[in-house]
Amino acid sequence: MRRRPGFAAAMRLHARAIVTLFYGNSLLNVLMNDRARAIFMLVALYLHVGGRDGDGPGLTVGALKDLCVALDLCSRGRCEAMLALLRAAGYFEAVPHADRRRRLLAPTEKLFALQHARWLAHVGALEKIDPSARRHRAVLDDPAFVRAFVRELGGPYVAGFRLLDHAPDLCLFVDRNAGLPILFALALEGPEEGPFPPVAPVRLSINALATRFAVSRKHVLTLLRDAERDGLVLRGPEQDRITMLPRLRDGFESLLATILVYVSRAAERASVEVGAAELAS
Numbered sequence: 043m044r045r046r047p048g049f050a051a052a053m054r055l056h057a058r059a060i061v062t063l064f065y066g067n068s069l070l071n072v073l074m075n076d077r078a079r080a081i082f083m084l085v086a087l088y089l090h091v092g093g094r095d096g097d098g099p100g101l102t103v104g105a106l107k108d109l110c111v112a113l114d115l116c117s118r119g120r121c122e123a124m125l126a127l128l129r130a131a132g133y134f135e136a137v138p139h140a141d142r143r144r145r146l147l148a149p150t151e152k153l154f155a156l157q158h159a160r161w162l163a164h165v166g167a168l169e170k171i172d173p174s175a176r177r178h179r180a181v182l183d184d185p186a187f188v189r190a191f192v193r194e195l196g197g198p199y200v201a202g203f204r205l206l207d208h209a210p211d212l213c214l215f216v217d218r219n220a221g222l223p224i225l226f227a228l229a230l231e232g233p234e235e236g237p238f239p240p241v242a243p244v245r246l247s248i249n250a251l252a253t254r255f256a257v258s259r260k261h262v263l264t265l266l267r268d269a270e271r272d273g274l275v276l277r278g279p280e281q282d283r284i285t286m287l288p289r290l291r292d293g294f295e296s297l298l299a300t301i302l303v304y305v306s307r308a309a310e311r312a313s314v315e316v317g318a319a320e321l322a323s
Contacts, residue, residue: 043171043299050238052170053298057226057238059163063156064223064255076223077216078115081199082124083149083157085109086134088196090149091189103145113200128153158182161191164305171302178309181316190312195305208300211293214272218265220255227251228284229294239291243283 043049064076089105092098099105103125107118116124125147128134133153137146161182168175181187206213215221228251232240246266252259266284269275274290277283286294 043303044295046171048170049295049299052167052302053295054230054234054238055170056163056167056298056301057229059159059166061223061226061230063159063163064220076220079124080160081113081115082110082121083133083153084192084196084199085113085115086147087149087153087157087192088200090147091192094193094197094200096189096193101147101149103147106147109200154188161305164302165309167298168302168306172306175306175309178313181313184316186316187312190315191308194308194311194315198304198308203304205297205300205304209293209297211272211274211289212297214269214274215265219261220257221265223255224251224262224265225290225294227254229286239286239294241286241291243280243285246277246282246284 060076086101086106089098089109090101092100103122106125107121110116110121111118115121125134129136129147131152133150133156134147135150137148162179165175165178165182168178182191206216212222212225215225228244228246229239231244231246232238232242236242248259248262248266251257251262266275266277269290270277274287274293276285276287
């Protein structure tokens, strides 16, 4: 994937889309960072579509808590708090069930719209590398494809696959609130016609990053100081410049390549599954 023509353009487009999605959902950043929130919603959707085989009991509060704890995503209390916030914001709703003891939930159109935007970011990046990937864009509005796609995205994660296993140097950024969007925003400071991630120093404004991503100046400073300590970035010689060092650029490329391969394979498998089901019917 990293050797394919168009990969740098795909990374740039993907980074810009993720920054925009993060910036537009400040309320949801209160309890979880972007990565944890995205996984939380994927896990919830995975339960909603019935899990890997499609015949699970559905999305219940208890099942989501159990799975979040099993995946070490968050505690049961944090799960409940996140669910309460998402329900209040209109992303999930209670649905009636014959057994009143079951607290069955369902994602709303608002949540599907948010996920649709994230999936379009992935597909848009893939199109920069393989124009035929635009076929996935059209079927993202097909409920049957979406159900299969969610199963194919969620199944490997529940089984133990982790994107960061392929880019461990980015753990520092991914595990911090707004860390990955801050990294992407810094990369996007490079010239449009230059390499991506940029090799030359780029502009750095602590105040602008803190304001843009609704975090404190201290949070941004600590993140960048820790990254410099770990040999990922270099600040200076001017205080308003920062350089992404080779290990960070390599991790950046590895993470984005892994994401695109993961999404592409999930979309391909979902398309085969839906096509086989249509033939069987």
